Amino acid sequence: MLTYTIRRLVLSFPVLLFISFAVFMLLQLAPGDPMAQVPLTVPPEVKQQMREALGLGEPPLVQYWKWLVQVFWIEPQVLIDHWFGTSFSEGKLRVISWQTRSPVMDIVIQRIPQTLWVVGLAYVVGVLIALPIGIYSAYRQYSVFDQAGTFVTMIGFSIPPFFTGPLLIVIFSVQLGWFPSIYDTTHVVNDWASFKIQLQQMIMPVMVLALQTTAQISRYMRAAMLDNLNADYVRTARAKGMSEWVVVMIHVLRNSMIPVITVIALGVPAIFGGAIITENVFKVNGIGQLLITALFANDLPMVMTLTFIFAFLIVMFNLIADVLYGLLDPRIRYD
Amino acid sequence: MTEPVPASPKAIEALRDAGPEAPPRSQWRDVWDQFRKHKGAMFGGAFLVFITLAVLFGPWVWTLDPQQLDIRNKDLRPIWTALWDSSAKTAIGHPFGTDNLGRDQLAQMIYGGRASMAVGWAAMVLSLFIGTAIGVIAGYFRKLDGILMRMTDLFLSLPILPLLLVAVTLFRQPLRANFGPEGGMFILIVTVIGITSWMPTARIVRGDVLALKEREFVLAARSIGTTPWKIIQRHLLPNVLSPIMVSATLGLATAIITESALSFLGVGFPSDFPTWGKMLADAVPRMVDFPERVMLPGIAISLTVLSVNYLGDGLRDALDPRLRGR
């Protein structure tokens, strides 16, 4: 298992390199220009100079190489400096966003709390709602609950967040005035009252996002439970005189969770980029919003770095999912 | 060493295997009979047929041009609002009302449905095709597994927006020349949605194929000289149908919504080309005053997705001979 993990880890380096190269070439091919947001009143020569100041004049491969060096060599040094107070990175050029002229990593780190608070929590909430729904739907297959659950989750899944978001805002912010419509990213939670405010501002985006998660995960959970409910070992457990609770919630659930856990793990990377529209609707300026603004501003280093982080998460969580699978299911042992 | 007891005629009957009693029937009859038992599937199927017919033949029945502006008749409410709100501006000529430029909503729903259904189905079929192909090949041919799965990772990381922009830059002109501006854009959007959404299907199919490959009937097929390609076709594909059906359901919904999200982000079809998703996105700012404008496309999308879901459930049961017998 350990060698398997290490092997996969080592193998993921070339994979990531290749992915980053592919993404870079894609972005090179993509039309668009970081000067698009500069007003038309600024004359073209000036724009050309600004472009050159960003390093856009250099050949693509040189740009890629620079980016690689910055991400893989300089940024880790910055991290080490930050932790140990050393000064390896002094005077070295980090990955700089074209939009903000500041290190991309700093902005990313700034965005992580929002993303985790809202999108991450939404994922957790979604999963927590989905699991009982899935379990009970399977246990009472074709019951009213099951049918209704399917109905509601599918509706939830088929309605886009750019509709549910404003709908919630109109109802809860405008009509009822319960929750703020704009997320305050500077809000600091330090006591009960501020925690309550945080809850209030989180509740709507979390709900919108959780709806999507719930729909998917509960489907998987239901299917996995159904697969296991008729297994022989369930009959054995019953024959031992175990109560239904133990039979379902311990014997069946533990087995059904194996595929579902991996599905959940594979969904984690999406937390960081998959909530673009919801983040936008509620002004939760997280990683997704960062990516989309960077995309529209053609901020190549930012887009590149974010997609790379994203790819990194995907590859890592793929690996984590596989390892989890092996850990949870004693039958599977990777050599 | 007990020599057999003298035979009695009943013993033959006793020893004969109990076979199926019901007379054999044609396969499709059977499928249909089983399908008919699934109420949800019947409902879903009926609704899908209805909506498909409506968007296909609607334009002959409801001949208004969806792009026709009628600025004097803008912001009409659907006629049923007159039931409770007698002051609402309604017109018989526009049963679903009109939008802020006076375009007929019913006509828009019909044409929008055409586009959404076409995008949904086409992108879903494309992504299923790619996903299944990659999944099956990765699962069946061990050597290709690693590389194909890493490719899946790559595609998972590709951001869809730049991809679409690249595709538009590179292919809009040739496609426009061959398929017209809307046809060309349609192909682009479908392709981009298709190639950015096959990955989950591929993963699931691969997992199933890995398990199926170990089943004896695949070994049996090899031993009777079935070529790998035929094994995939005859033995593996029919047996991974059920996960594919689930992917298909989710895929249709995702495709319709992705198209609308693209419109929402401003990189979709030409602005005068209605789709359900775009109608929904455009109506969101006015949803307080004109709730029907979000409800109509919203309900259409949800019902379509729901009926495909139920239809998928029903088909899965009906096509699986093991379930069909019961």
Added chain:
Amino acid sequence: ERGADGQVNIIYWQAPSIMNPYLSGGTKDIEAASLVIEPLGRYDPTGALVPYLAVEIPTVENGGVSEDLTTITWTLKEGLLWSDGSPVTAADVVFTSEYCMDPEGGCAQRAKFDGVASVEAVDDLTVKVTFETPKPNPYGPFMGGQSPILQKAQFENCKGANASSCTEENFNPIGTGPFRVTDFRPNDVISLEANPNYRDPAKPAFATVNFKGGGDAMAAGRAVLETGEFDYAWNLQLAPDVLEQMAAAGQGEPIAAFGTLVERIEMNLTDPSPDLPEGERSTVAHPHPFLSEEPVRRALSMAIDRELLVEVGYGQAGRATCNLVPAPELYASDNTDCLTQDIEGAKALLEENGWTDSDGDGIRDKDGMKLSLVYQTSTNAVRQDFQALIKQWWSEIGVETELRNIDASVFFGGDPGSPDTFQKFYADVEMYANNFDGTDPQAYLSMYRCGNEPKPSSQWQGENINRFCSEEYDALLDELAQTGELDKRGEIAKQLNDMITKETMTIVPLVDRGRVSARSNTLGGVALNTWDSELWNAADWYRIKE
């Protein structure tokens, strides 16, 4: 009294990404920065010049501008302090010009310093700018939100190639404005607090500013007008009915003001046909098959009902116009011919010129050439509505239109590799809005000079989008450049304007677009300004007491 009114909440749906306007041309960034750093003088809501850091606006009359129009001398107010407590000196002003004029810095406001030969500090408080040639309008450098004064001490090491790495400086510039940054989160939130060293001890009334960015105009409007969470929302580009409905909630009010921004249709005088080899599409080598005919262009313009466009798209925030230069008064032509829609007249005009529907398909043609257009614009709800309406009108006069909308970042990005930029103009007509900086239209009108068109040899850079070329026009432009007298300049400018719109219909102006923002009912002192930063007088803002 300073800081007495607590916090003011401002929402910009485009989030500022930097506080240094020299490194970003974006309006959002310039306006955010205007809370912190200030120029020597600004424009007020009427377009008049008002001194800020300078004692007065230098003119020929008061001797600040030399008679030959080649120098301008600014005098700083006495006793000005930076927010860190150090004094503001002429050296800072000189440094600012050096900062922007450094060729490696990629300064976004470089055009402001065009023609500047030297900037020197005469003494601690006096700065003299010398131009290479006479400048009838010498108010480029240090005027308006685009060229505020930077502190030399802070930015000394950030010149040229180092500009980008000065993150701390760019996010947190030391300024003379009413506020200073306490926390800058790029593309998200800026937290500011009152500048303790602001020159007017009673101002600003607000102790802190919460400057939120992101989302869309809809949400920003809602936050001010409907929920009252915010006090001020910037640039609410929303359909008038939507805005009206929001305003009905009664938490605040939309405010509007007009500048020089004109939404227009540009006619391509060259042939964009994809059948031409790459490098020859939309170049002067191939005139447009029918748009090069003036009557066709005129007919297209006549078919448009500009008042209706305003009603649908802008409401109070728009005015139908026939002019490229709608303001200031001095330069605005009185041309109003185009304001009434004339479908019949347009039909007749086409008919007269041999454009008839010979095959009965509803589309006019001549010599086998159909009146069939590709009409492109950037993606935006109002523009899409305009496209739909105009397409409809044009179809009424027998012109077929294919609509195309392109993502704004591509359309306005000058990427020479993309076929979809507005400069490349691979379409027959295109629609967008443009305006000019400050109050003088000379540079603006000069864009349409012959030879200034985007073309392959200039990497498709250039401002003469229509590929317009007229010797007469160019001669008039030269005359304008030599004229210092204001009335005379106005005359020439009007003539130029009419030439390119009324007479040739090269540019078809549609709407003079105002700026709509919204303020809450409790926010006082707001004076919407389209000539400078909207936040130009944030120091005067206060909370209205109930």
Added chain:
Amino acid sequence: MLDHPIARIENLRVEFQTKSGTVVGVEDVSFDIAAGETVCVVGESGSGKSVSSLSLMRLIEFGGGDIANGKLIFDRKDGGPLDLTTADQDLMRTIRGNEIGMIFQEPMTALNPVFTVGRQLTEGLKVHRGMSQDEAEARALELLREVRIPEPERRLRQYPHELSGGMRQRVVIAMALACKPRLLIADEPTTALDVTIQAEILALIDRLKRETGTAVMFITHDMAVVAQMADRVVVMFRGNKVEEGPVEEIFEAPKHPYTQALLAAVPKLGEMTGSDAPRPMKLVGRDDQATDPIPGTNETLLTVENLVTRFPVTGGFFRRTVANVHAVEDVSFTINRGQTLSLVGESGCGKSTAGRSILRLVEPLSGKIDLDGMDVMSLSPGALRRARQDMQMIFQDPFASLNPQMQLADQVSEPMRNFGLASGSEMRDRVANLFDRVELPRSFMQRYPHELSGGQRQRIAIARALALNPKLIIADEAVSALDVSVQAQVVNLMMELQAELGLSFLFISHDMAVVERVSHYVGVMYLGRIVELGPRRAVFEDPQHPYTQALMKAVPIADPRQRKSERDLNFKPIPSPIHEAGYTPDPTRYKEVSPGHKVLISDSGY
């Protein structure tokens, strides 16, 4: 004591509500079980044996069944007789696992794969006996010792998949016995196991019954097991009890025609003593059958020499081969045209791998395979595919070896389509002929595998193998999963085909009695090698190798008067076939004891 039954089933009727109406699982069954008694319930597959036992546990409700009629009187330890049909599930829970223990058919799936053996064993103890974790563990250890699992301490912390089938079944038995139940229900506890393990488990249950006085309800369809175990026998047929009586009486004077037919179909070890060539079985009611011996020819069809097949075990960072599973080690034999060679041996000894290696469905490492002059080892993939026309395979599990999604006619015609041998109506005719050949009605052609019984499915598999007119058929446990009566028919069918078509068989099985019936030659495999090879008669009547001798002893005989005692059994656990990468095993050397009868003299690991 005997006149006071522990459990009494009266007029039990169980129904299942399915989509296509009500299915009756058990129609009318009554019998009783007394303390210290073993009642064997026998009957063909689907006759309602499992349904009856599940009803007694009231577990049938969870499978969708419904006890429509009848009483299930159970004599509780304290509280006297109770009709279980009226008990609610809460009460049942205190009885299940506590007073009634149950052992299930499938040892492979009856245990929860994700919990350790220890956890699954202690669970019931904690619930029913209120033991603490430590007490329960101590008791679990004791139980494992009781069922004679080696190294019980280690087993407690292992997961089910880490145990062999036999060990798993013993864990299941331990679980059922944990709370010292008054009634033990064993539902085909040994069907899936090797003879050796089966013998041990039967002995184990027998001993427990004797020592604790538990009543045992033993369900099986294997008459030899019945003869070994039963005090009384209940014969079931299609949901009804058709006969009941003491075991000797049933075996010696069966009354019901079904019982008679069943007994006739049971192959008994030693039946063929004295004859050289195999001979089809005489089945009840089939007078038309030829039971002439099948001599075959002496012409060699297949020669296998020094066949070695190993499966690499990769490991480490670079995925290098660190060890090999020596599945087939230096095996040589020949098969003559029209004759059958059988390979017997315990699970995991390499029988299947040997069979598959000949077809090159797994790649052998080295060796020579010569089929009718064709060197199979050197064939290119394309040529190999064509060569497989001459050799076909029938697999053990008729459920798994047919594609559930394909119509039977398509499955049978698939080989012909693969080689383009026929098409259109010709194809249909040939398929119909094949159906006739294997005695299946032509109306089955449009059906799906799940609609057929196991025996019928295996016929389809045979028809598919015959479709290409092969010279050699490798039958890998082709009849092991079938009911005795069905098994007899299939065995007869195969022999008939051999007689008529001159087919050669490589017959792989672990059932000695069947092997004795069908083979001309027998090879006994142990740990990848053939330890004894020779004409059937020689091997069966004069086993030379100690392993062969032990194997013969373990086979139960379908005669209640020839019960084996536990003392006859002495099996060592089989050593691991996995050796490190560099390991070179000794070559195989044989001693020829009589013409064609060879016995391994080099080390076999036994």
